[in-house]
Amino acid sequence: MRGALPQTRLSAATREPAWVRWLLISLALVFLSLFLFLPLVSVFFEALKRGWDVYLAAVVEPDAVSAIKLTLIAAAISVPLNLVFGVAGAWAIAKFDFRGKSVLLTLIDLPFSVSPVIAGLIFVLVFGLQGWFGSWLLAHDLKIIFAVPGIVLATVFITFPFVARELIPLMQAQGLEQEEAAVVLGASGWQVFWKVTMPNIKWALLYGVILCNARAMGEFGAVSVVSGHIRGMTNTMPLHIEILYNEYQFAAAFAVASLLAGLALVTLVLKYMVERRVQQQLAQAKFAGATA
């Protein structure tokens, strides 16, 4: 149980005096207020400062609507892609022992350590006008950079590790016994996956999808490089916020920002709910492993 200490454990010798406790709690809360709570509150405050009418107008205005649509499209493509390949990667890494496994594991994590700006840059180098496929794409009248496909590619790159990274530790802890038993009893490969593995990993899978989705909808740096910032065409919500902000339309910028902040809060609530189930499944797997 996370954080819940039984009272008996806190004997006088292993706890701090009350004034120290309160001092430390206050210091922690002051720090968190300055860097977390106040920013969160101020998004909604700034968004609604000029009243509901201004807020609604900023959110239903055509450029905002098209930005919302594009953000949803980018997430709707990149999340399922990374879901399928995340599961495939986790299956290979967690259920088999093969040469090059640790290298593969490091490479899957790679997008986390690459600056978002560089994530955008690499697709410009490949598909941009001066890039590898630039003249070919131009000859066939195809556009990837400064168009929707580039935005989707950059988003896929940035959110690449999320699902695999949540699944691998859990699937490794769960081991192979259940799947092997199913195979011995005559189940086909897909039956093993859907009836044995899937129920065991569903919460971790959902957890990965939640995190992947939040990042996909909020990505700014990578998308900014490949988008070209064409209003109503290649603007996602974060890019739309930047444009509004640079035009000093602060109320409108914060109105669109408040939608994304709302999404972040929903993400945190879902994450909090799902996290416990993942912990439970992990604890079960470890317990089963210890008693086996």
Next chain:
Amino acid sequence: MLLSKALLRRHTVLPGFDLALGLTVLYLSLIVLIPLSATFLKTASLTWAVFIDTVTTPRVMATYRLTFGAAFAAAVLNAIAGLLVAWVLVRYRFWGKRVVDALVDLPFALPTAVAGITLTGLYATNGWIGQYLAMADIKVSFTPLGVFVAMTFIGLPFVVRTVQPVLEDVSSELEEASATLGASRWQTFGRVIFPIVVPALLTGFALAFARALGEYGSIIFIAGNMPMVSEITPLIIITKLEQYDYAGATAIAVVMLVMSFLLLLAINGLQAWARHRQGKV
């Protein structure tokens, strides 16, 4: 069937290895490896002298100093404050603790552009926090200090989340033994608890540092982006791209990539050390 014959270390009855590994490697190559290799190939078109010139001009050097300096300072603040927050969340009970615990992850969930405009407003001289700092003649928004504030925000969860589970696992017997042997509470913390936490603390520090180095979205709003003063390295890549200086942008990107790889190695090493230590305790 080829893959399984060539790579598998031991026989298995489970199906799907070829399909799963084949798909993963194909997808990884198309999305990550081949595009990333483009940076190194593009840079190879420059001569060594031109490359060095491009990545060491005074303006670029100024961005390294700011980016590394601010990222380091922010990671240090996050290490201290993150340890404090983790301690408070694990050890004490107070009203609203669960909400605070859940909100620590906000910087992971909040889009960086939203964080950027919000922090800029808060720390501007007429903002909720900035107005009080202005009385002390401290300006944050549109100065290098703003870069530090944004980097602190985005790195905040790392230390808390790496230290928290380790603190939870510190067994009370150790602390009781220490107290029984006459140690004061401070001594117990400094000599018993802190050494257990150090590997996790360093891992969290390195993760926060690495994240801050590459950060772009939240910083460009609050930094003011003045060349030589408050310009970060990712921004100079964008500036060069906008001037169609692809080779120059890529050269600087390669410098950043090499830095990230080195940090990644350091983090992996730290985590291995942490696992080793935890296994022993």
